Amino acid sequence: MAAGVVRPVADLEPLDAARIKADFPILARPAGGSRLVFLDSAASSQRPTAVGEAIDRYYAEDHANVHRAAYALAERATNAMESGRRRVASFVGGSSAEEIVFTKNATESLNLVARSWGAANLRPGDVVVLSLMEHHANIVPWLQLAESHGVELRWLGLTPEGRLDLSGIDEALDGASLLSITGMSNVLGTVPPVAELAERAHAAGALVCVDACQSAPHTITRVVDLGADFLAFSGHKLCGPTGVGVLWARTELLESMPPFLGGGGMILDVRTDGFTPAAVPHKFEAGTPPIAEIVGLAAAIDYLEDIGLDRIAAHEHMLTEYALETLPARFGDDLTIFGPANAEHRGGIVSFAFADIHPHDLSQVLDTHGVCVRPGHHCAKPLMRVLGVGATARASWYLYNDTDDIDALADALADARSFFAI
């Protein structure tokens, strides 16, 4: 079993959804006369009170710029940030804090891999393998490299059901330098067998970059088990603040890579004729880092791990099964769900088409019921072309959602159908 997710362990204690909801005050706010039914966590999750409190406490007690100062306050700020780095390293099962580079989001992390590792190592004709279900953040940096460095891109396709098509995998990986692949599709919820792919990629001599934006918030991440060489994610999708992202990479890779952005904080020495970069990971962290956001991210990780990512995964799996059962039963042919029809190897993201109502119009009507779903191409236009649609409506859940939320979605869909009276 390589997928690394979604097999619920039967004896895990179920989540107490009501208690968890209480940790997220925004969920108690009224929305258009209804309660807020937040089903857009794949775009950005909500934050528990603990995260805001940690950030407030940091600003109230410990804030100064990090590094480069002798006074005690700056040391406390530096400690807060560096303990956040250790926290993130243990969260992904890394072996040392040096493997963690802080960025502003996953997009920047993936650009760092392309611009630094890619530009330094790839020559014209070298191959990067991607899948057709990648987010633009894991496509455009490679397209840019194709333009600037003549890198060849190869694409892993999908089965009709929306799983990764593994039939051409060995040909695709033959002679490749890198496989860069999502840990979970942000449109279909599909969880590709990353560990198995990584094994094959390594056998072919390629490195493996995992876009863990959608997987890290919902499941236990172990870089070694995944076989990742690089792994990227954003804080704001896992209950953390916006403005902080993570790149994990093996230390020797980071050491071999040239700096990405230049400036303060990333140097050892600067002369008029050149500079010497700092050691990793600081070499990749030019300028004042998002210190408070790193503190908030560490608090979010504490929050999630206190609950248990295995329990969170099991809870979401239960919700996915519930949605995949109840929605088609209620709406029949009016509902088309994209992606795998059963919850196996699938996370809590469901994209759908409904009753010939355009997703944009649909989400407008759902909004009047307080139901937040996202319409659009979800930054995955190549995937939209495979699906043959311009846009989908997407509902996604997290630890604070429950079956009532999915029922609320269903009721709102029924109302949209009668509003547009088709």
Place this chain on the structure above:
Amino acid sequence: MSGLEDLYREIILDHYRSPRNRGELPVPPATRSDGFNPLCGDEIVVYLQLDDPSKGDDALIDDIRIGGQGCSISQSSASMMSAAVKGHTVAEARHLTRAFKAMMSIHEGELGGDGSESELSGDDSGDVGTIALGDLDALKGVVKFPVRIKCATLGWNTLLQGFDETAD
């Protein structure tokens, strides 16, 4: 249902379900321009057949066809636009576009306002004849839903793009 009826007026849904001037024109002699709303993936294609492109703004829009796909607001707005500008001059169509975009933006800074009459007539009409907004007035409700304004103006921006391309 909190303002939804203002957004989805019957006439809008009618244009959405039965779009006018839907289709393509042979290029050339017609020109084709493509408009995208990168936020939601909506696409509008405008095919334009002018009587004589060398006449610039005095050229007559002999024919117009709309392609693409998207939400009811973008598609109905483009449909209404095509019906409104067909048979008129480029100058008149530009004028109507300005008036329509003014209607779409006029309340942007004061959302939740009463949506009272905008200054559509008698602004810079000058010597160009004006086309009545007619059905297009039904799109006024869109300004209460700011994220949808770009849907409503997509076809119009694509039309302007088409004029600029025929001018080259």
